[in-house]
Every structure is written in structure tokens, then in C-alpha cells.
Amino acid sequence: MKVLLLGGTGDARRLADVLAAEHDVVSSLAGRTGEARLPVGEVRQGGFGGVEGLTAWLVEHRIEAVVDATHPFAATMTAHAIAATSALNLPLLVLRRPGWHEQPGDIWHRTPDAATAAAVLPTLGQRVFLTIGRQGLAAFTDTGLWTLARCVDPPEPLPTWCELLLDRGPYELAGERELLQSRRIDVLVTKNSGGNMTAAKLTAARDLGIPVVLIERPPLPTGVATVETAAEVQAWLTR
Secondary structure (H helix, E strand, O other), X not given: OEEEEEOOOHHHHHHXXXXXXXXXXXXXXXXXXXXXXXXXXXXXXXXXXXXXXXXXXXXXXXXXXXXXXXXXXXXXXXXXXXXXHHHHOOOEEEEOOOOOOOOOOOOEEEEOOHHHHHHHHHHOOOEEEEEOOOOOHHHHOOOOOEEEEEEOOOOOOOOOOOEEEEOOXXXXXXXXXXXXXXXXXXXXXXXXXXXXOOOHHHHHHHHHOOOEEEEOXXXXXXXXXXXXXXXXXXXXXXX
16 A cells, blocks of 8 residues: 655654565655764654645646654644645544653642643742653743743744753753753753653653643544554554
């Protein structure tokens, strides 16, 4: 089959490796992260131009199935994929790794979005560690709290209201614990992305008794087929 794989995540890169042996896979990257690690096979970078652009691209390239393995918070791309595949009656599958789950000792405050997370912060601490990427930082501009923001690439324009730390995972527990202690962090903010690559910060916060403000994932529309593993994607394509 000719498959469009909407990617940009580590899960998508690994899935491309698996699927390339049996299918003609085109991986699409948004192009927002500099020096992105490219998957095997054919790769396209950049946006499609909304639903209409994606629909036209799917027709032009004779795509037979679409697998959405974008970041769990890439709600706009997922919405466009749903609309375009529905219009063309193409099969669509969403690959989403499981989110993180609270463990004994965690002090979690779940919020539906960044604005709500920013509003609750002053009640929890004075020194904030933001680990939400560069998208959405603006919601935290006016908290009045000392803030350290970690991103893979620098935001544009560069923020003047926080200290910026440019770094790319995976992160080790010892390093995350040292960072929280050396910067005297007393509240951590993160998205519920799931996976092991950035989970060490949650363990470090648990060990140090630091509260975590967890921004929950945007919900998928009802009826969208969703799986959690590459093996399930393979089985779906075979069917």
C-alpha cells in the first residue's frame, strides 16, 4: 500500500522503519524542529496548506491509507487528517502512545490547557520549570513567577520574561534531579505526552516532593480509530 505517515515523533520514526519493509511509506514532517531526525524512506517537510491542500496532496500522490503518528498535542494536524480522509473515504488510523499515569508519591494537578495551568501556578510555587516546548509559552508570560523554560529550539521571538534552556532528550534521572535542585524549582509544568524519553522529570519531581501541573491531551473526536503500538498499525494495514 502507499501510506502517508504523519510524523515528527520518535514513535513515527520507529514506525517508518517497521512499515517500510512492506509498504510504500511517505513520512511527512511539519518542519518546526531544527535538525529533525529523519525517518527511513521518502520524506516531505512543511505544511500541506490546510484541509484543502492535504486533500489535494492525497489525491495527487494516490495515497491509499493515512497513519497519524504526530505528537499527542498536534490537534490541528489531526483534525485536518480526519477531515481530508473523510472527504476522500480513505482509511485513517491514529497512533498514540499511552499517557503518563499518577504513581504513589506524585503531587499532580491536572489541567485541560496551558491557560488553566498558568492560572493555578501562583498557588503552588514561586520557581517554575516549564517543559511544554516552545509552542504555548505565551500563556505563562504574566504569571509573575521566576521561570525556566526548556525547549529543543529557541522560540521566536526570544522570550525576555524567562530563562531559556535549549536541550533535547532523552533525559536521565540524575540530570533531571540535579537541574530541579540547582535551580530551586518548586513546581513543574508539563504536557501529558507519555513515553520514556522525557519521563525522568516526573520521577525526579516525585522524589523531591515537587508538585506537577499536568496539561492533559486534547481529546480525539468520537469514532476515530486509535492504537498504541506499531504492531497494531501493521495489523490494521494488513486488514
